Amino acid sequence: MMLDMLQQNMDEYLPLRDVVFNTLRQAILTGELKPGERLMEIHLADRLGVSRTPIREAMRKLELEGLVVMIPRKGAQVARITEKNLKDVLEVRRALDMLAVKLACDRMGDETKIELRKACDEFAAVIQNNNTKDITEADVRFHDVILKSTGNDRLIQLVNNLAEQMYRYRLEYIKDSAYHNRLVKEHEAIYDAIMNHEKEKAAEAVVVHIDNQERTIIEHLHLNV
Amino acid sequence: MMLDMLQQNMDEYLPLRDVVFNTLRQAILTGELKPGERLMEIHLADRLGVSRTPIREAMRKLELEGLVVMIPRKGAQVARITEKNLKDVLEVRRALDMLAVKLACDRMGDETKIELRKACDEFAAVIQNNNTKDITEADVRFHDVILKSTGNDRLIQLVNNLAEQMYRYRLEYIKDSAYHNRLVKEHEAIYDAIMNHEKEKAAEAVVVHIDNQERTIIEHLHLNV
DNA sequence: CTTTATAATTGTGTATACAAAGTACGTCTT
DNA sequence: AAGACGTACTTTGTATACACAATTATAAAG
Numbered sequence: 124m125m126l127d128m129l130q131q132n133m134d135e136y137l138p139l140r141d142v143v144f145n146t147l148r149q150a151i152l153t154g155e156l157k158p159g160e161r162l163m164e165i166h167l168a169d170r171l172g173v174s175r176t177p178i179r180e181a182m183r184k185l186e187l188e189g190l191v192v193m194i195p196r197k198g199a200q201v202a203r204i205t206e207k208n209l210k211d212v213l214e215v216r217r218a219l220d221m222l223a224v225k226l227a228c229d230r231m232g233d234e235t236k237i238e239l240r241k242a243c244d245e246f247a248a249v250i251q252n253n254n255t256k257d258i259t260e261a262d263v264r265f266h267d268v269i270l271k272s273t274g275n276d277r278l279i280q281l282v283n284n285l286a287e288q289m290y291r292y293r294l295e296y297i298k299d300s301a302y303h304n305r306l307v308k309e310h311e312a313i314y315d316a317i318m319n320h321e322k323e324k325a326a327e328a329v330v331v332h333i334d335n336q337e338r339t340i341i342e343h344l345h346l347n348v
Numbered sequence: 349m350m351l352d353m354l355q356q357n358m359d360e361y362l363p364l365r366d367v368v369f370n371t372l373r374q375a376i377l378t379g380e381l382k383p384g385e386r387l388m389e390i391h392l393a394d395r396l397g398v399s400r401t402p403i404r405e406a407m408r409k410l411e412l413e414g415l416v417v418m419i420p421r422k423g424a425q426v427a428r429i430t431e432k433n434l435k436d437v438l439e440v441r442r443a444l445d446m447l448a449v450k451l452a453c454d455r456m457g458d459e460t461k462i463e464l465r466k467a468c469d470e471f472a473a474v475i476q477n478n479n480t481k482d483i484t485e486a487d488v489r490f491h492d493v494i495l496k497s498t499g500n501d502r503l504i505q506l507v508n509n510l511a512e513q514m515y516r517y518r519l520e521y522i523k524d525s526a527y528h529n530r531l532v533k534e535h536e537a538i539y540d541a542i543m544n545h546e547k548e549k550a551a552e553a554v555v556v557h558i559d560n561q562e563r564t565i566i567e568h569l570h571l572n573v
Numbered sequence: 574c575t576t577t578a579t580a581a582t583t584g585t586g587t588a589t590a591c592a593a594a595g596t597a598c599g600t601c602t603t
Numbered sequence: 604a605a606g607a608c609g610t611a612c613t614t615t616g617t618a619t620a621c622a623c624a625a626t627t628a629t630a631a632a633g
Contacts, residue, residue, distance in 0.1 A: 136420060138420055138615095139617070140616085140617095164584075165583095174617060174618040174619070175585095175617095175619090176401075176617055176618065179405060180405060180408050183365070183408040184411075186409075195585090196584085196585065196623095198584070198585070208502070211501055211503065212502050214451075214500055214502075215444065215502050215503050215506060218443050218444060219443060221443070222440070226439075275439055277414075277433070277439075277440050278436065281440060285502075363586070364586075364587075388614070389615070390613090398587080398588090401588070401589095402586085402587075404615095404616090421594055421614085421615060422596095422615080574633105577630100577633095578630090578631085578632095579628100579629085579630085579631095580627100580628085581626105581629090582625100582626085583624105583625085583626080584624090584625085584626095585622100585623085585624080585625095586621105586622080586623075587620105587621085589620080590619080590620095591617085591619095592618095593616075593617095594613105594615075595614075596614090597610105597613090598610090599610085599611100600608090600609085601606105601607090601608080601609095602605105603607095
């Protein structure tokens with residue numbers, strides 16, 4: 124009983140650097156901090172009400188995650204995504220998501236299958252309401268269920284990190300309801316393949332899903348830049 | 349002229365945190381800092397003759413790379429690799445190395461092919477001398493040529509990072525000359541497949557290569573722990 | 574008016590200081 | 604003698620101060 128409370132408090136405690144890290148990451152992913160924008164330590168420290176130290180430590184992590192680029196003696200800025208960069212990331216994601224879905228075919232337990240069904244339905248449901256935030260969250264949840272069923276922690280971490288780097292660009296096209304029905308169908312295809320343990324079919328469905336994402340994001344990149 | 353010198357100086361300049369980062373990483377990979385060993389900031393700062401700040405910043409990066417584990421308010425320690433962890437990493441590497449070699453089949457230019465031939469020969473040559481350091485370096489070079497030919501920067505970064513995490517364990521079994529001839533043959537198989545643009549065959553050869561590594565490393569893990 | 578040099582401002586890099594948390598050891602009590 | 608409590612010491616986390624590098628602006632000279 125006491126131990127549970129302690130555990131909870133332990134989980135709640137986060138070093139300031141991690142709070143800052145999460146805050147900045149969120150700001151970058153939601154577009155509040157725009158690509159190319161300068162990140163000045165003192166300025167951020169003032170804004171967040173902390174000293175430079177946690178800011179600096181958070182920046183090192185963001186740098187390694189690829190969300191900010193540091194130029195020695197010139198400071199940090201929010202990473203810009205180039206088309207090349209996007210293609211590189213998606214080329215890797217294709218391979219990793221294929222691996223993930225194949226592993227899911229082998230390893231997904233019955234409870235998780237129910238969860239996946241629910242995630243699928245939920246996604247179809249929120250699509251109707253046209254609320255961007257709900258849609259992205261439901262989408263993330265669907266993919267998370269698959270990822271977690273692989274039981275491979277490293278894979279989970281890597282795919283999440285790669286996916287994260289495109290959230291800012293995905294946001295723009297998820298607003299466009301033209302793609303909504305296609306997304307639902309693609310999810311269903313992946314779901315069906317996993318249920319029938321058809322690894323190759325599942326992998327194929329994932330490739331289609333990512334290819335469509337790539338095409339759509341690049342279209343929107345060209346429009347907006 | 350002036351710009352070149354400046355550029356060179358820029359390249360040479362490394363923030364202390366990066367020097368520390370490289371130093372610690374090297375120490376961990378070579379086994380100087382052993383898995384589970386505590387990393388105390390003040391102690392390290394004294395040893396390296398710097399303040400705690402660059403040490404801390406280096407730690408954040410090592411943490412994200414997976415080489416050290418941080419426990420809030422308790423400090424850092426060198427990450428232990430469990431068998432599960434190893435299998436997770438290699439499962440991902442299998443997928444990424446397959447991708448890399450397939451891309452290499454498509455994209456490798458003629459000059460790079462010559463380079464690869466050289467790397468192959470060099471590896472076979474140093475195997476004779478039985479010098480562990482030379483062998484590992486030649487091995488890294490061979491795989492680097494393939495990786496770079498993909499032209500995918502993200503892929504290069506990820507594979508390097510994953511490979512890095514096993515160097516400490518690989519060292520032990522590369523000493524064992526029993527595996528040497530097999531390694532040469534496996535490299536040749538990969539080389540041949542790339543030359544003939546046989547993507548599936550190349551991927552298969554890579555899988556064999558990694559499977560053997562996995563088996564061997566796990567054997568040695570069991571022996572030594 | 575343009576160019577160069579110097580000074581001032583801005584921002585990063587490093588070190589130190591202080592506060593809070595955790596650990597270990599010793600003592601006291603049962 | 605064993606366990607629990609408390610105190611002292613160690614170590615991390617955060618803040619601040621100082622130093623150095625770079626860029627920009629201003630002034631002087633050509």
